Amino acid sequence: MNRRLSTLPAPCIALLILVWPFFGPVPPAFAANWTVHAQPTRLVNGWPVLFQVKPPARLESLSGTWLGHELSFSYDATSKSWFALAGVSLETVPGTYAVELRGETVAGKTPPEKISFTRKFAVVRGKYPKLPGKLSVESKFTEPSPEQEKEIEEGQQIKKDYLNRVTPEREWSGPFTAPSDAEISDVFGAERVFNGKTQSTHFGLDFRVPGGTPVTAMNDGTVLLARLLYFEGNFVVLDHGQGLLTLYLHLSEFKVKEGEQVKRGQVVGLSGGTGRATGPHLHVAVRWQGTYLDPASLMRLRLP
Numbered sequence: 667m668n669r670r671l672s673t674l675p676a677p678c679i680a681l682l683i684l685v686w687p688f689f690g691p692v693p694p695a696f697a698a699n700w701t702v703h704a705q706p707t708r709l710v711n712g713w714p715v716l717f718q719v720k721p722p723a724r725l726e727s728l729s730g731t732w733l734g735h736e737l738s739f740s741y742d743a744t745s746k747s748w749f750a751l752a753g754v755s756l757e758t759v760p761g762t763y764a765v766e767l768r769g770e771t772v773a774g775k776t777p778p779e780k781i782s783f784t785r786k787f788a789v790v791r792g793k794y795p796k797l798p799g800k801l802s803v804e805s806k807f808t809e810p811s812p813e814q815e816k817e818i819e820e821g822q823q824i825k826k827d828y829l830n831r832v833t834p835e836r837e838w839s840g841p842f843t844a845p846s847d848a849e850i851s852d853v854f855g856a857e858r859v860f861n862g863k864t865q866s867t868h869f870g871l872d873f874r875v876p877g878g879t880p881v882t883a884m885n886d887g888t889v890l891l892a893r894l895l896y897f898e899g900n901f902v903v904l905d906h907g908q909g910l911l912t913l914y915l916h917l918s919e920f921k922v923k924e925g926e927q928v929k930r931g932q933v934v935g936l937s938g939g940t941g942r943a944t945g946p947h948l949h950v951a952v953r954w955q956g957t958y959l960d961p962a963s964l965m966r967l968r969l970p
């Protein structure tokens with residue numbers, strides 16, 4: 667090749683060098699130019715995660731799978747990125763897990779094309795406190811009457827029907843904020859150990875508030891539930907889209923109705939001690955596609 671080139675007159679060689687890139691091997695379509703970031707960069711069981719994806723071409727849509735769940739991404743024009751909020755369940759064992767992405771390119775000079783990409787992330791074990799067991803709730807919660815049993819069953823059915831809902835469209839916008847500025851009295855994931863056995867795991871975050879304190883929506887969303895349940899008391903659930911729900915328990919009063927759209931910071935109810943509570947406080951929980959996540963970690967995410 668070189669020998670043949672060297673026999674060509676100099677201007678020909680210059681021309682060849684100029685046009686060389688156009689005749690070079692065609693790169694395999696959209697092979698390696700994906701960038702996939704996770705926030706936080708260290709994935710922990712029980713924590714939410716924000717996936718940010720920059721695909722190698724303009725896409726019509728982007729979806730994915732992560733830990734057996736479907737991800738639906740939304741496009742953010744400012745950062746030219748696709749975002750999806752997801753999570754790692756508390757039960758996920760440390761290891762390496764793949765996020766599988768599937769997109770369809772925007773039709774232009776070429777017809778739309780299906781493209782895909784896989785990126786692996788390590789999940790590490792979170793540190794959750796172990797606390798001595800305590801139990802001082804009324805006997806109606808430990809030894810319910812047949813009537814109370816019925817109420818408990820109704821509550822369980824409502825939770826089964828609503829708390830695993832996944833609305834693919836994103837309604838959340840920007841960061842999740844605290845529902846109260848009170849101090850935190852009990853963290854997520856804390857295990858109550860009684861006689862050497864884990865008696866219960868705390869699947870939410872408790873705020874030390876007296877009764878009657880305004881409780882605010884952690885982000886924009888739709889009111890999925892505003893009902894009195896046996897254990898939860900007056901219970902508000904907001905659907906923020908992409909499978910993410912926030913739950914507000916033991917309220918003394920509702921300030922929203924089911925089906926209503928709310929904005930971040932809007933008052934959804936007043937704190938109280940209804941349902942199974944040892945006294946007035948606010949218990950807040952975060953669900954993502956049927957699994958509980960740490961609300962404090964969700965509030966730490968910098969979200970678009």
Ligand SMILES: [Zn+2]
Pocket residue numbers: 852868870871872948949950
């Ligand atoms: Zn709690």
